[in-house]
Structure formats: structure tokens, C-alpha cells
Amino acid sequence: MGQGTYVEQEYNRDMAYIADRILAEPDPAKAPGGETAVGEQEWPVEPGRYHLAVARACPWANRAIIVRRLLGLEGVISMGIAGPTHDEDSWTFDLDPGQVDPVLGIPRLKDAYEARVPGYPRGITVPAIVDIPTGAVVTNDFPQITQDLSTQWRAHHRAGAPDLWPEELREEMDAVNQRVFEDVNNGVYRCGFAGTQESYEKAYHRLFEALDWLQERLSTRRYLVGEHITEADVRLFTTLARFDAAYHGHFKCNRSKLSEMPVLWAYARDLYQTPGFGDTTDFGDIKSHYYEVHRDINPTGVVPLGPDPMVWLEPHGREELGGSPFGDGTAPGPIPEGERVPVANNPTLGLDGLVSASRA
Structure with a gap:
């Protein structure tokens, strides 16, 4: 769920997300771990490497769940489902046995955010895509996540998948x-x-x-x-x-x-x-x-x-x-x-x- 603020008592959604992208042909100069800033890095499309963290309660995360299913990416990108309630600190994986995400091995999504940005200062939002090897969030830029699932992961779409971005x-x-x-x-x-x-x-x-x-x-x-x-x-x-x-x-x-x-x-x-x-x-x-x-x-x-x-x-x-x-x-x-x-x-x-x- 996106974070928000009040300006003169009017709600304004904070759209400052981690805007890294996962691309079919990433720019080597923007590879993770280099000098490129967080939010501008480009990661490679790689089946089995990424974990999609969602909560079914959240409409922004529900978009990613639907798109992943329509495109048949279930076997390519694993999915972790947080419970519907959370405190001010983080979404939690309280639906899983032991209340720990079985792929990431963490109880709170905040742990993946802080693995990427220690002391991450913004809201812990879903959806987020996590790099499994490092346990760090790659991106939580929800509109870009679903567009890239459609346009950058085409080689891994199921047979008969719809073109959601003609x-x-x-x-x-x-x-x-x-x-x-x-x-x-x-x-x-x-x-x-x-x-x-x-x-x-x-x-x-x-x-x-x-x-x-x-x-x-x-x-x-x-x-x-x-x-x-x-x-x-x-x-x-x-x-x-x-x-x-x-x-x-x-x-x-x-x-x-x-x-x-x-x-x-x-x-x-x-x-x-x-x-x-x-x-x-x-x-x-x-x-x-x-x-x-x-x-x-x-x-x-x-x-x-x-x-x-x-x-x-x-x-x-x-x-x-x-x-x-x-x-x-x-x-x-x-x-x-x-x-x-x-x-x-x-x-x-x-x-x-x-x-x-x-x-x-």
C-alpha cells in the first residue's frame, strides 16, 4: 500500500519509490553494485531470481498479482503473501508457517527494504520485488512493475498470454x-x-x-x-x-x-x-x-x-x-x-x- 501525507489537510500520495527496473536488455553501466544510484539501476530478467512480495488486501499489489497470473509468470517469479493487517513498522508474513516468508526467510517486509537501504526512511509498501540472492528490494515502483512484467518478461510469458500493453x-x-x-x-x-x-x-x-x-x-x-x-x-x-x-x-x-x-x-x-x-x-x-x-x-x-x-x-x-x-x-x-x-x-x-x- 502506498504511503501518503497531508498537505493543508488534503491527502497526497508519496510517489517516491525505489525505481530500479528489471529489463530484458539492461545497460551494463547501470548494473547493481556499481556507482549508479539506488532507483536508477537496471537488473537483468532472470527466471527464479526474484520474489514478488504482495498483500491481497492492497489494490496496488493486487494489480501485480493479476498481471503475473494473466501472463503465466508463476513459475518464473515466486510470490510471498503478507497478511492483511500491519503496524506502522511493516507488512508481515504472518500467513506463513512460523510467520516467516519461506523464500526470503524474513518475518517482515521491512527487512528486505533495509537490506537494500539501511534505515530505509519511507513507507514499507507492497508490491515489492526482492532479489532472492541478496534478500534486498529491487523496486517497489508499482506502476512500472506491472508494465515491465508485460513488456520485459515476454520471453517467459505462457503460451496464449494476453498483450496487456499493445x-x-x-x-x-x-x-x-x-x-x-x-x-x-x-x-x-x-x-x-x-x-x-x-x-x-x-x-x-x-x-x-x-x-x-x-x-x-x-x-x-x-x-x-x-x-x-x-x-x-x-x-x-x-x-x-x-x-x-x-x-x-x-x-x-x-x-x-x-x-x-x-x-x-x-x-x-x-x-x-x-x-x-x-x-x-x-x-x-x-x-x-x-x-x-x-x-x-x-x-x-x-x-x-x-x-x-x-x-x-x-x-x-x-x-x-x-x-x-x-x-x-x-x-x-x-x-x-x-x-x-x-x-x-x-x-x-x-x-x-x-x-x-x-x-x-
């Missing part, structure tokens, strides 16, 4: 992604952490103006950009999946529930029922994180029981707009056993309806 659509994607990030992905946080009525109302109006724009855009097209799923859809989905469960009440984004916005609700269900999306959505972790960790907003820590996740399996009818999830490609295969969301946290995963859209 060259011919990138200019349009950049424009759509920018507004979605500013007004929706980050917009819900601006509402939830607003320090004054004025800053809250400003963020609230920006959020719902953007959601209305998305409703109109998606009324005539199945996906945000192009005829198939792209990362633009991934980036919007992780916010929509949390909207009714957390943002509507907890963050005061309460003009309308997602389920009361017909076009966006059908679009979200379409994606949810597509392998890679709903089967990586952990409503239990989502609610536990937002309601238990954000005690400044929810002092009691009481976690709501609703809403009922089964509504996500209702027919969406979006096939009529044309397009298909994976174009000429195929849906990803089963999730590895150790990475499955517990059915107790998402009861829809015990049913067959979740895979319906993959046949569309």
Missing part, C-alpha cells in the same frame, strides 16, 4: 490510466483521508465525475481500451472490487455504491468472472485491512460482515458489446495450490460461475 494502444492507455489513477484509484484515498470538509468534497466530486465518465465510456465498449483486456482494465478493477466492501462506507465515497452504477457494475462483474480477476480477490483480507488498520477512521476496528460477495456472479450481459477477454489467446490455468484465496474469504471461489466469462 503498442498501438499505448497513447490512449496512458491518457485513460492517468485519469483513472488521479481521480479513481487515488481518488478514493483522497476522500477517505481528507482532513477537512472542503478537501473531502473536492475529492468526492472528482471521484464521481470520473466514475460517471467511465460509465459513459463503457456503455458502448466492453473494455476500457481496445477489444480485449489490457492493463487499463486491471488498474480500474482493483479499485472497483473494493468499492462497496470498503470505499463506499469506510472512505465516505457514498453517492452511489458500485452496484448502483449499472454500466460499471456490469463491467466489474465481467472482469471478476474472468480468470485472473475474481480468483485473486480476497474480500476477507480487503475488509480486515481497511477496517482494522485505519483506526483513525474506524476507531473500534469492527469489520463489517457484508456485502454478500455472491452478487459478483450474477450475469453481466457484456458479451453483446463485442470483444473478448483474451482475443486470440487463452485464459490462464489453475492457480497454484499455495496461492489460492481461501474460500472462507471469498465464497464465490467454491462455485463454477467464476470461469464463465473466459468462454466469451
Whole structure:
């Protein structure tokens, strides 16, 4: 989860991440261990070398989980899953036996950050990619992580993997992604952490103006950009999946529930029922994180029981707009056993309806 600050009681996300990249053809002059500064180094694509640290509760990390699964990189980049709650110090691997990540051998993600930058001064965020040999974080630059998984790891994508960053659509994607990030992905946080009525109302109006724009855009097209799923859809989905469960009440984004916005609700269900999306959505972790960790907003820590996740399996009818999830490609295969969301946290995963859209 990204760190944030308040400026004149308005929430501002700190986007100063460790911006090293993992590239298919890195510049030797920027190799790790040289004179190049942290944040400007280039690491080589190397199967088995890196560990993706995530938390299913976090929308930014959920993007990386979805992209890794859609591209079939499970056997190439291992994944460590932190629990949904954390203190001010660090995300922790409390879901693992002994509360230690079995690949990295550490209990706290902070240990990997400090292995890279002793006394790391910023927030300990997910997703983060860790270099297994050194145990040090390579990057936590979440938008670049997923783009590079698509563009730099192509030699290791599964057969039938979708192109989530089509060259011919990138200019349009950049424009759509920018507004979605500013007004929706980050917009819900601006509402939830607003320090004054004025800053809250400003963020609230920006959020719902953007959601209305998305409703109109998606009324005539199945996906945000192009005829198939792209990362633009991934980036919007992780916010929509949390909207009714957390943002509507907890963050005061309460003009309308997602389920009361017909076009966006059908679009979200379409994606949810597509392998890679709903089967990586952990409503239990989502609610536990937002309601238990954000005690400044929810002092009691009481976690709501609703809403009922089964509504996500209702027919969406979006096939009529044309397009298909994976174009000429195929849906990803089963999730590895150790990475499955517990059915107790998402009861829809015990049913067959979740895979319906993959046949569309």
C-alpha cells in the first residue's frame, strides 16, 4: 500500500519509490553494485531470481498479482503473501508457517527494504520485488512493475498470454490510466483521508465525475481500451472490487455504491468472472485491512460482515458489446495450490460461475 501525507489537510500520495527496473536488455553501466544510484539501476530478467512480495488486501499489489497470473509468470517469479493487517513498522508474513516468508526467510517486509537501504526512511509498501540472492528490494515502483512484467518478461510469458500493453494502444492507455489513477484509484484515498470538509468534497466530486465518465465510456465498449483486456482494465478493477466492501462506507465515497452504477457494475462483474480477476480477490483480507488498520477512521476496528460477495456472479450481459477477454489467446490455468484465496474469504471461489466469462 502506498504511503501518503497531508498537505493543508488534503491527502497526497508519496510517489517516491525505489525505481530500479528489471529489463530484458539492461545497460551494463547501470548494473547493481556499481556507482549508479539506488532507483536508477537496471537488473537483468532472470527466471527464479526474484520474489514478488504482495498483500491481497492492497489494490496496488493486487494489480501485480493479476498481471503475473494473466501472463503465466508463476513459475518464473515466486510470490510471498503478507497478511492483511500491519503496524506502522511493516507488512508481515504472518500467513506463513512460523510467520516467516519461506523464500526470503524474513518475518517482515521491512527487512528486505533495509537490506537494500539501511534505515530505509519511507513507507514499507507492497508490491515489492526482492532479489532472492541478496534478500534486498529491487523496486517497489508499482506502476512500472506491472508494465515491465508485460513488456520485459515476454520471453517467459505462457503460451496464449494476453498483450496487456499493445503498442498501438499505448497513447490512449496512458491518457485513460492517468485519469483513472488521479481521480479513481487515488481518488478514493483522497476522500477517505481528507482532513477537512472542503478537501473531502473536492475529492468526492472528482471521484464521481470520473466514475460517471467511465460509465459513459463503457456503455458502448466492453473494455476500457481496445477489444480485449489490457492493463487499463486491471488498474480500474482493483479499485472497483473494493468499492462497496470498503470505499463506499469506510472512505465516505457514498453517492452511489458500485452496484448502483449499472454500466460499471456490469463491467466489474465481467472482469471478476474472468480468470485472473475474481480468483485473486480476497474480500476477507480487503475488509480486515481497511477496517482494522485505519483506526483513525474506524476507531473500534469492527469489520463489517457484508456485502454478500455472491452478487459478483450474477450475469453481466457484456458479451453483446463485442470483444473478448483474451482475443486470440487463452485464459490462464489453475492457480497454484499455495496461492489460492481461501474460500472462507471469498465464497464465490467454491462455485463454477467464476470461469464463465473466459468462454466469451
